[in-house]
Amino acid sequence: MLIPLIRTLILYFFIVFSMRFMGKRQVGEMQPAELVITILISAVASVPMQDIELPLVHGIIPIITLVSAEVIMSSLSLKYPRLRTMISGRPITIIRNGNIDQKAMQSLRITIDDLMEDLRLKDVYDLRTVKLAQMETNGRLSVLVDSKHLPPTAADMGISAADSSPFRVIISDGKLVDKSYADKPNKHKWLQKTINAKGAKTVNEVFLLAYDEQSSVIFAKKENG
Template identity: 35%
Template sequence: MITIFIRTTILYILVVIAIRIMGKAELSELQPYELVIIIMIAELASLSMESVEMPFINGVIAMSTLVFLQVIISFLTLKSEKARAIICGKPSILIQNGNIVERELKKLRININDLIEQLRIKNFQNIDDIEFAILETNGELSVIPKSSKRPLTPSDLKIKVEEEGLPVSLIVDGKINRQNLHKASLNFNWLYKELRKQNIDDINKILYGSVDQNKKLSLHLKNDEKGIEK
């Protein structure tokens, strides 16, 4: 019982480390070879936990080998287009210039109903509205609508707008993020002064606080759904 507990704990830590080493892309959009490696790692971890007779080091070596191979393959796909084409494949154009590319559908064994379903998922009900539809190497369908069907943007109307930038988190669950405060070129005196302006006398009352590029402070209090903005 204790042996299984120890092995499971160690393997859990090793699998988490392995996923982190392989990169964040492993957790979102997987290439085929990445999916295979993750499945194999999971299987190896399962076998090492269940089979007490199996030497623990064997599972660790096998998992380490898979991580090493994945890092090597990722490096090759990063540096070589030929390697990337062989290992990951190439995107396939299913709709080109508003026309369905039938030979690609047959090659990929995708029927019209499947294509229409994927387009509906992307909020396109009419094929006539689409200029290009591209099946990416990770299986995701990218859709580019025709110019007349694209949403209007400020640039289309020749309206100048300020860039919003990315808000910086300053307070999370009553704790100040010193690193982000410094990144935003702010200091504690500024923060406490802004809190006093909004009648906040205890920082522990704040669930979340952020600041935008215009130094506008936005606060959300604990047990309060409404935010307070300066």
């Protein structure tokens, strides 16, 4: 009982480290080669996990080999664009100026339903408004909508809009995330003053406190005290 447990834990940490080492992206953003490597690693690791007759090295060496090969190939493909094209392929244009390239769709084996679904996910419901749609090498569709059909921005209208900056969470579920406001002058005083002003006495009573560079505050008190 203990042996499979320990072997599985060793392989688990080894796989997690390997994936971190590869700097993997999320499954949906992976290039074909990266997806293959990820699937292979999980398949390779499962064999010595289940079969304790096999030395653990028989699982670890293939993983080291796959991860190293992946890192070396991705480094080489950064340097050599031709190799990158060979491994990852290149983006294929499916729609240009509202016209569908049927040949491209056939070569990608995409149905019109798939294409319409991808467009809807990009908030595009009328393909005539699409200036350019490309199937990227990671299998995602990128869409450029014709500027005539885009809502005007503040810059288009020549008006100035207030600057915005991302909110930083300071208190999350009663716990102080100290690093996020380390740059704030007199931070402890400011924090106490802010939560008191919002009706809380201590950090424990706060569910969420976030602030942005303009010192706007988002505050939520814990419902159960």
